[in-house]
Amino acid sequence: EPEVTQTPSHQVTQMGQEVILRCVPISNHLYFYWYRQILGQKVEFLVSFYNNEISEKSEIFDDQFSVERPDGSNFTLKIRSTKLEDSAMYFCASSADQDYGYTFGSGTRLTVV
Amino acid sequence: AQSVTQLDSQVPVFEEAPVELRCNYSSSVSVYLFWYVQYPNQGLQLLLKYLSGSTLVKGINGFEAEFNKSQTSFHLRKPSVHISDTAEYFCAVSRGAGGYQKVTFGIGTKLQVIP
Numbered sequence: 001e002p003e004v005t006q007t008p009s010h011q012v013t014q015m016g017q018e019v020i021l022r023c024v025p026i027s028n029h030l031y032f033y034w035y036r037q038i039l040g041q042k043v044e045f046l047v048s049f050y051n052n053e054i055s056e057k058s059e060i061f062d063d064q065f066s067v068e069r070p071d072g073s074n075f076t077l078k079i080r081s082t083k084l085e086d087s088a089m090y091f092c093a094s095s096a097d098q099d100y101g102y103t104f105g106s107g108t109r110l111t112v113v
Numbered sequence: 114a115q116s117v118t119q120l121d122s123q124v125p126v127f128e129e130a131p132v133e134l135r136c137n138y139s140s141s142v143s144v145y146l147f148w149y150v151q152y153p154n155q156g157l158q159l160l161l162k163y164l165s166g167s168t169l170v171k172g173i174n175g176f177e178a179e180f181n182k183s184q185t186s187f188h189l190r191k192p193s194v195h196i197s198d199t200a201e202y203f204c205a206v207s208r209g210a211g212g213y214q215k216v217t218f219g220i221g222t223k224l225q226v227i228p
Contacts, residue, residue: 006156031213043157043203043218056215091157095214102207102214104149106156 002026004105006092012111013082021077021108023092032075033093034067035104036060043091049075082112115140115206117219125225126194134189134222136204146187147205147216148178157203163187174198199226 005024013019025032034046047057049067066078075094079086089109095102120135138144148160161172168180178189187204201221207214 033215035216042220043205045215045217048213048215050213055213093216102147102216103159104157 004103006105006108010109019079023075025094029094029096031095034077035091036088038088087112115217119219119222121222123223127227129193131192132194136187138206142208144206148189149203151201194226196226
């Protein structure tokens with residue numbers, strides 16, 4: 001069964017630091033997403049990415065956030081200057097074009113101290 | 114816009130008893146519906162999905178769900194739960210066919226199976 005791989009599984013960073021969360025989507029998928037889940041709250045959509053550009057973003061995804069697909073396999077989420085409230089589990093997901101398939105990674109737990 | 118309501122935040126149930134986790138959705142267009150499970154300190158795992166066709170959908174681990182368009186519901190059921198089913202369950206909805214599918218999640222229901 002193909003998987004979406006996220007690294008690291010847990011990252012601790014100091015407030016104000018930049019952090020990059022990495023994801024390797026399923027190889028034949030074309031649509032990529034980031035979601036986050038603050039502890040005890042619902043899973044929230046952050047951004048979707050297709051054809052090397054953002055196709056939709058939520059109000060959470062402000063100028064501190066950016067996404068990139070630097071090569072043919074990785075999909076990254078960068079937070080430029082982390083805040084305490086950025087502490088959450090971040091999930092990457094990908095989906096196919098011709099056939100419905102939406103797969104989540106196991107998540108990166110980001111803790112901002 | 115689409116939304117999901119999970120009516121129960123916590124559901125305690127004894128081992129080997131049946132369970133139903135409730136989910137209602139709202140959307141102005143046709144939707145796809147999903148149930149995801151999240152075990153402690155783990156990611157989201159797809160339990161089952163409804164795209165079209167038969168309204169009774171069977172998923173992994175003995176779970177099933179029934180799509181009811183008139184009641185806009187997609188309740189999850191299992192006839193006999195096991196301790197290992199203790200987890201948080203998320204109902205979710207998306208629209209669109211193939212390709213791009215933004216998913217909207219409910220707030221989750223914690224299933225606590227009591228030995």
